[in-house]
Amino acid sequence: MKTGTCIRIVGLMLALFVAISASAQALNSGAQPIALNATLGESLTLTLSASTVNFTLAAGSATNAGSTNITATTAWVLKPGRTAVGVYAYFATAASALTDGAGDNIPSSAFYIADNAGASTALTNTVAFGGANAGLQLANVAITAANRSASRTDVMAYNINLTGGALPQLPAGTYTGTLNIQAQATP
Amino acid sequence: MRLRKQFGTVVLAVATLALASLLAGSASAQVRNSGASPIALNAVLSQSLSVNLSGNAVNFNLVAGSANNPGSTSITATTSWTLNQLVAVVSVYAFFSNSAAALTDGAGDNIPSADFQISDNGGAFTALTSTTPFGGANAGMTLGQTLILLFNEKGSRTDVMKFNINLSPLPNLPSGDYTGTLTIQAQAI
Numbered sequence: 001m002k003t004g005t006c007i008r009i010v011g012l013m014l015a016l017f018v019a020i021s022a023s024a025q026a027l028n029s030g031a032q033p034i035a036l037n038a039t040l041g042e043s044l045t046l047t048l049s050a051s052t053v054n055f056t057l058a059a060g061s062a063t064n065a066g067s068t069n070i071t072a073t074t075a076w077v078l079k080p081g082r083t084a085v086g087v088y089a090y091f092a093t094a095a096s097a098l099t100d101g102a103g104d105n106i107p108s109s110a111f112y113i114a115d116n117a118g119a120s121t122a123l124t125n126t127v128a129f130g131g132a133n134a135g136l137q138l139a140n141v142a143i144t145a146a147n148r149s150a151s152r153t154d155v156m157a158y159n160i161n162l163t164g165g166a167l168p169q170l171p172a173g174t175y176t177g178t179l180n181i182q183a184q185a186t187p
Numbered sequence: 188m189r190l191r192k193q194f195g196t197v198v199l200a201v202a203t204l205a206l207a208s209l210l211a212g213s214a215s216a217q218v219r220n221s222g223a224s225p226i227a228l229n230a231v232l233s234q235s236l237s238v239n240l241s242g243n244a245v246n247f248n249l250v251a252g253s254a255n256n257p258g259s260t261s262i263t264a265t266t267s268w269t270l271n272q273l274v275a276v277v278s279v280y281a282f283f284s285n286s287a288a289a290l291t292d293g294a295g296d297n298i299p300s301a302d303f304q305i306s307d308n309g310g311a312f313t314a315l316t317s318t319t320p321f322g323g324a325n326a327g328m329t330l331g332q333t334l335i336l337l338f339n340e341k342g343s344r345t346d347v348m349k350f351n352i353n354l355s356p357l358p359n360l361p362s363g364d365y366t367g368t369l370t371i372q373a374q375a376i
Contacts, residue, residue, distance in 0.1 A: 027270070029236040029373040031321065034262060036369055038247035038290055038298065038352060042362035077251040079362045080294050148361035149251045 044076045044085070046183045055160050057175075060168040066158030074183045075151035078143060087139040087154055087183045089113055090130025091123060097134070098160075098177035106175055108134040110167055112159040115139070120159055128184050143185070156181075236268045236277065238373050245350050249365075252358045258350030264330070266373045267343040275335035279346055279373045281305055282322025283315060289326070290352075290367035298365055300326045302356055306349040307331060314353075321372050335375070 049071040057064045074087050091097040096105035108123040108131075115121075115138045127135035138154045141147070162170060245258040266279050283289040288297035300323075304312040307330045319327035330346045333339070348371075354360060 025376075026320075027234055027236050027375040028320075029238045029266065031370045031372045032238045032240045032264070033243065034240065034369040034371065035244040036247070036258075036290055036303075036350075036365075036367040037244065038249050038256070038365040038367075040249035040251060040354075040360060040362050040365065043251075077362045080292075080296065145361075146359055149359050 040077060042077060042079050044074070044078070044183055044185050046072055046074045046087070046181060048072055048181060053158050053179075055158070057160060057162060057170075059170065059172075060162055062161045062163045064160040064162060066160075069155055069157045072138070072154045072156065072181045073151060074139075074154070076183075076185060077149045078185055080145075080148070081187070082143050082148065082185045083187065084143055085139075085141040085152075085183060085185050086128065086137055087141075087152070087181070088127045088129055088135055088137055089123060089156070089179060089181050090127055090135030091177065091179060092134065093131045094124070094134035096177070097123070097179070098175035100171070100173035100175050102173070104171050104173060104175075106160060106162075106167065106170070106177070107165075110161050110164055111179070112161060113138070114157040114159070115154050117155070117157075120157070122161075129182050130180065138181075154181075232269065232271075234268075234270050234272075234375075236270075236373055236375050237266070238279070238371055239265045239267075240371060241265075245369075247350075247352050249352065249354060249360075251360065251362075252354055254353045254355040256352040256354060258352075261347055261349050264346045264348065264371045265343060266346070268335070268373075268375060269341045270335055270375055271340065272335065272375070273337070275375050277333045277335060277344070277373060277375045278320075279330040279332075279344070279371065280319040280321055280327055281315060281330055281348070281369060281371050282319050282327030283367065283369060284326065285323045286316070286326035288367070289315070289369075290365040292361070292363035292365050294363070296361050296363060296365075298352060298354075298357065298360070298367070302353045303369075304351040304353060305330070306351070307346050309347070312349075312351050320374055322370065330371075 053066040055064050091108045094108045097108040097111045098106040111123050112120040123136045125135050126132045241263040247256050249256045283300045286300040289300040289303045290298040300315040304314050306312045315328045317328050318324045333344050
């Protein structure tokens with residue numbers, strides 16, 4: 001078969017294909033919907049790097065540092081409408097943050113926290129949790145559309161000041177107590 | 188003897204006459220046919236193209252910032268066709284109407300189609316970022332295509348779809364219930 005004949009045949013087939021394609025009408029199926037439901041639950045968590053702090057007290061001393069710092073990591077995924085996340089440290093009772101169990105107490109006003117290397121502050125406020133005048137707000141984070149899913153860390157350094165009131169007369173003993181750290185999203 | 192011969196002659200004559208009469212009667216009987224009445228037969232096998240889904244709802248339990256939020260179930264799309272085109276291509280598409288808000292909480296917080304992914308027939312997860320014949324711009328993907336020739340003018344294909352929502356590009360997505368509609372549709376051309 002001559003080359004020219006082949007070219008004509010191929011050209012004819014190509015023209016036929018183009019003609020068929022050009023004349024073909026698109027045929028569409030019906031549209032089939034799939035309903036999608038996705039839930040992103042609201043969450044607010046707080047985790048601590050450790051759960052024990054020891055103090056070696058010196059009678060009448062203003063500086064009795066805790067054995068270690070503790071980092072609180074607060075993470076949240078919030079619904080629209082939340083405007084703030086607060087992080088709090090508190091005791092159950094202001095009068096006896098730590099006690100020897102024999103009536104000798106260290107009040108929360110003698111317990112100090114320095115948050116993220118800030119000033120050391122006594123737990124004397126009434127906060128969302130705990131006893132009256134037994135807490136400290138570590139942080140207040142304003143929530144916007146930019147941070148409704150976010151986290152923060154609070155590195156807490158501790159101190160017990162034994163200079164106030166009758167504390168210089170605090171008897172020797174082992175004093176124990178529980179400091180709580182908790183977060184709250186509002187409103 | 189002579190009488191007997193005469194009788195035979197008479198019998199032969201009678202038989203010949205009867206045969207001749209029979210032949211003459213047959214020749215004169217005419218077959219009568221009616222006119223031919225035509226019946227036109229028209230059978231049309233229409234072209235058809237349909238998609239059927241094995242399910243019509245998928246749920247997701249989202250984890251904030253996570254790239255892996257798989258759908259609760261896979262869905263199989265079965266596309267069936269009967270075509271009369273010499274050459275055609277059947278394409279199956281998945282799409283949203285709006286790329287910016289594939290799913291939404293109705294309060295302005297959206298999951299775009301770029302973060303919605305489909306794995307078709309065990310393939311890689313692919314985001315719905317293409318513009319297809321249906322749906323919104325940059326809001327779709329082609330699940331599959333089948334070339335139609337003479338041997339498969341009538342046929343079908345299945346697409347098993349797995350779903351995933353990638354929230355890594357959306358770390359600040361607020362908590363909430365997000366809903367949307369994914370549509371599957373086929374086209375032959």
